[in-house]
Amino acid sequence: MLEKKPSPSYKRWLGTTAKTIFVAEVVGFAFSYGIWYKLNTERDFRLYMHKNLNWVLEGYYRLGEVIADHKTRELDKKIWTQEGKI
Template sequence: MSRGRRIWNGMKYVIYVELAALAGGYYVWHKMNINQDYRKYMHKTFPLVLEIFYKTAEYGGIKDARTNDYEKWGVQPKS
């Protein structure tokens, strides 16, 4: 097997892993976007991921997602 062929075979696996990570990330983002209970679960278990979601939502123009969630959950926002 030529050297170029081995490199291409290795790169295929890297591309597959990156596509799987992208699909998984989109799945989690979509689920957080439509399900407030899932956001609460993420708040308890993966707060950094939820913070990234809120920052992305604020950048996209949804300014009150964090406020609405915290009010419904009875959580005080961190200052």
């Protein structure tokens, strides 16, 4: 009969580390997708980001301008100025 031997500790450590990294990447991707979705669909959220986390909004605008030639930045500023929000 074959004897069962415990796996070496480095193999267990590598497996646990790989699972932890995978879970962290999935959580990070889900979070970033959620932020992008809200930025893409809600002008009020973009205004909140403009006032509080402007660097995130600038990255969103830049990505849209490079990939799809969007004019969201100009449209947002025009509407916010008309509404007296900025």
